Each structure stands twice: as C-alpha cells, then as structure tokens.
Amino acid sequence: MKIKLEVSTEKYNEIKEHLTMLGFEISDDSEFVFAERNIYPEYISCKKDEESCHLPVNDIIYIESMGHNIIVHTLHGEYKCTDRLWQFEKSLNPAEFLRISNSVIIHKKKIKRIKSALSQKFMVTMADESIVDVTRSYYYLFKNEFGI
Numbered sequence: 027m028k029i030k031l032e033v034s035t036e037k038y039n040e041i042k043e044h045l046t047m048l049g050f051e052i053s054d055d056s057e058f059v060f061a062e063r064n065i066y067p068e069y070i071s072c073k074k075d076e077e078s079c080h081l082p083v084n085d086i087i088y089i090e091s092m093g094h095n096i097i098v099h100t101l102h103g104e105y106k107c108t109d110r111l112w113q114f115e116k117s118l119n120p121a122e123f124l125r126i127s128n129s130v131i132i133h134k135k136k137i138k139r140i141k142s143a144l145s146q147k148f149m150v151t152m153a154d155e156s157i158v159d160v161t162r163s164y165y166y167l168f169k170n171e172f173g174i
Contacts, residue, residue, distance in 0.1 A: 027058070029045065029052065030052070030058065032117060035068075037062065059113070059117070067083060067118070072105040072106060086099070088131060089131045091128075096110065096114070099156065121134075126148075132150065
C-alpha cells in the first residue's frame, strides 16, 4: 500500500524506515497520508511541464480547482497537483492559508488588495496581480479573518 508522509524532517527517515519494514511504500502521489499532528508541510508535490517537483509552500500564491485539475499558482508559473482541494485545506497551515470559495484557497500573506463587491463578495488581488473572488458562502469567514 502506498502512503504519503507528512512528518517533521527530524522524524521522517525513522518513520519511513519503520513503515517500509511493515510493507508500506512511501510515495508523494499517494491518496493516503500519514501525518504528524500540527505539523504542516514545507513543500507540496506537483508537476510542471510533466516533470515532478517539490514546490515550497511559501511560494504558493493560491490554489485553484478547475474541474478535476488542481492548479497551484506561484510567481514562477503554474503547477498541477493530484491532491484534492479539501486535502490541501486540511494539510496547509490555517494561520497562512484560507479557503475563499469552493474552488480557491489563498495564501493570506500574498494578498495585495481587497476590494468590496456587490452581493456580499470581495475581489482579492494577489501578489501575481491575479484577481480571485471571495464567494458569498465564505464572505463572513473572510470578513472575520481580516477584521473587515
């Protein structure tokens, strides 16, 4: 069985060795995750131009779901991931990341501007100048988060 490890760097090799002896295969593209509580990943596994890479979490501007595709936006371009948006929401540090719609999670430190829109919405300009919408379902959560 394949599993993905999300544990501190100090414990990674020890846990990997133990799980491998028990017959588990450690793989970043696994659907199942073995995670340490309150430890958030420093990088995520994704692909750019069909090449696998480890993208530092601090480089993420926002994560977007488009159909079955997950696109991670950075200043260096777009990356595709196999994880689902709800998996990112659970694994990323909530002090740094916030879900603002059914299809977008933003990095709070990468916000440039917040503009009010009609019908209980906000338009958020991110560090790469892209504009993402805070939908009505997430309006009050967003408003409370930023004290607006």
